[in-house]
Amino acid sequence: MKEVCLLSLEQAGIVLCGDSGVFYWNRVGVDNPSNPLNSTRREEGFFVPISNDPPLDQSELSLVPRLNEIASRSQELTPGMVNQLDDLLHEVSSSDAISVDASKLKASAPGWVYLNIMAQGEFSYFSGFGGEGGNLQGVLTWPCRES
Secondary structure: OEEEEOOOOOOEEEEEEEOOOOOEEEEEOOOOOOOOOOOOOOEEEEEEOOOOOOOOOOOOHHHHHHHHHHHOOOOOOHHHHHHHHHHHHHHHHHOOEEEEEEHHHHOEEEEEEEEEEEEEOOOOOOOOOOOHHHEEEEEEEEEOOOO
């Protein structure tokens, strides 16, 4: 089995679920080693880096701090957090429709959020990956820190 550790990841990315022969894993939950809910998660697929490149003098607008501001307040995702994550994902994708997969909230955690993806448009992050009607499954992962 091939595995890729994402612990040194410094930006957000999506593991597009699929038969790749490669498993990606990352630590999830707030960055607190004494927290028993702090664990690792893994998924087989293809890793796609996601970035929103903010202005140089406004680094707080980059994706990772914004994700941490939303999701790192709790070990579980709340409906309010899901709405905020959906809004942010809509903002950073130029053409794909990306949203939190509400059916997998219990399997999600800060730093590891399951997604529904509708790949579309000429600027799609996921061009050529197929899926029925362009529908794909993925996991949003990022370096999770306490806010």
